[in-house]
Amino acid sequence: MKTVDYIIVGQGVAGSCMALQLLKNNKSFVVIDDNAHKASAIAAGIYNPVVLKRFAIVWNATYQIQLLKKVFTSFEQLLNQKYLYEFPVFRIFNDENEKKTWLKKSDREDLKDFLSKDFTQLDQYNNIKQPLGTGEVEQTGRVDLTNLLPDFKDYLIENELCLDESFDYQTLQILEDKVIYKDIEAKKIIFAEGFHIKQNPWFNQLPIIGVKGEVLRVKTEANLPEAVVKAKEFLMPLGDKEYFVGATYDRDNVNYETTVAAKENLVNGLNQFLSDEIEVIDQKASIRPTVSDRRPIIGTHPKYKNLVCLNGMGTRGTMLAPVMVEELYNHLENGTNLDQESDISRFYTLLNEEL
Template identity: 35%
Template sequence: MNYDFIIVGHGLAGATLAYTLRQRGQKVLVIDEPRQSTASKVAAGLVNPIAGKRFAKSWLADKFIPAANNFYDELEERYNQPLFFHKPIYKIFSSIEEQNTWMAKSAGEGWQAYIEATYTQSTNQPSIQDPFGGIMIKQGGYLQVSLMLELLARDLLQHSLMLPERFNIEHLQLTGQGVKYRQAEAKHLIFCEGYQVINNPYFKWLPIQPTKGEVLEVQTQNFKAECIYNKAVYVVPIEDGRFKIGATYDWRKPNEEPTEAGQEELSERFCQITSQDFDILNHWAGIRPAVRDRRPLVGVHPEYTQLSVFNGMGSKGVLMAPYLAHNFAKALAGEAELLPDVHISRYYSLYYDYIKHHNPQS
């Protein structure tokens, strides 16, 4: 069977890219082993235009947010299913110093599109602990990532465009016309494996740092669900008094096992946001593909031009993937230049150092 592209991995990155290529008329085969504990399925799917204690506008937010809105709106219409929930984010100041940092920062230009209100004192909500106030951020929201992946996978399976199995690189052959994987042939293969790219002989030279993240699902009463809350952790309303709380960051022991320490850390931080009692319903862990410069890894292999990678979005995948998938699809078709900041060419020197000591196909 002949395809235009084979995509390895159907997490957020792979699913978004596969759908984008199909919408452009390309025939795609996706290979993915169904698993529950993946970073994409565990994630709360947050979109936050302003991140961090320094109140920096999320990188390329002006481009990424419209693209994400259009992409998820299109999926909702296609599958007649709510997927992305637009909600403001109440970022709570943790100190007067943090409040002062924001007040100085907000004096500059470019914030109007993202700030609904600034509170320099408590909003006096009975369930919220915000003695120093905070900012209400516009254009935030969250995606039901697991549901989106399920809908897209079902679509692929119905059209016989998915192999629900573990990809075995020993069955991959590089040919003059592209690639061959068992009976499937394609012009190009794209690895969207998340952190598992560290075991990929063609791309293991990329500086991926597997980073564990733990998330809780809790039930609580009298806690407003009109917005997402952010103070060291995010608190995302789901439904019926249920909230997702996350996430931890642990690069020392990147496994998918929830820990007592992770549960304790998330519970303590939630208690800094609300005085309400809560019950823990679920506790998950996943591994993110983080990158040292916090920019995704996208592009064609420096030597094997029938192979590419689309990876490294860390905790920002919901925000970045739609725009980057569209940009990469156009670049692969020769219709646009790949965004320079994500191009893996910035790490080609690591590849040349790597091949001095290794055979990429060993």
């Protein structure tokens, strides 16, 4: 029997950040992950402190960005690869009202460090249609999760810290002070399965709402900035004239199939602001684990205190995972209180305590 402090189910951005936190703190653990429909692997990995629909600050943004940089720099040091890219996000204005709102908000204390007042920065790019100008969000960038996650999984497997297989919920034995899974005994088990939480018999009553997203990889010879450019859709450079285009939001057809309709929507959205030819070279779909009140869900099960939930990263897993992991770790190891906004106890009445 192998004895560890923790089992982690899921090696998306949430489970990976938790594994790194445990590594840093010399805790023993095993990750179990089957790579099935990992939302984090197809996400653009953009981090952006401003909600671009209404120019509002993201919850706890300054601290989230600070910790994100620290955590993903640690991954870079551990794996000896670059994953963190800092570049601006440009938002093309749709009408004069948006421009006025942006200007007004850029004077606010919480937004002034993030919203630039210079609307002319894309003027040199003749192929980008932006008759009303473009606002720049500062302190933004991207974490290349597409490469980081498989690299980290290889590292975990090499160090005998990961089982590349599906977790079988029926096999878990829950005892008073530990859990036993096959030949592994752990003090606690942390479930970080993203939208697959719906298969988890202890946590599937939580109000995780799947929002399907489709993305494209395109190629174009256009002269474009090293930045995210966003109108209805966004375009993000990947190198070698390739770009990431995203993303759709579909709450009605929650599955992993790519569709012609989504491809057309994305291409049409792109054509609204880009006058050059594009060639679509790939299309992918996955499901965002969002929550009814737009906050993550972390903490222990009301009845089984050694079952732990780390979920609900929604549309912003890159920024949220590092802070949620820090908070959850301190709660589990040092007994600190969870922030009420992310504390699972707000949904305890939904969890079937008789399981």
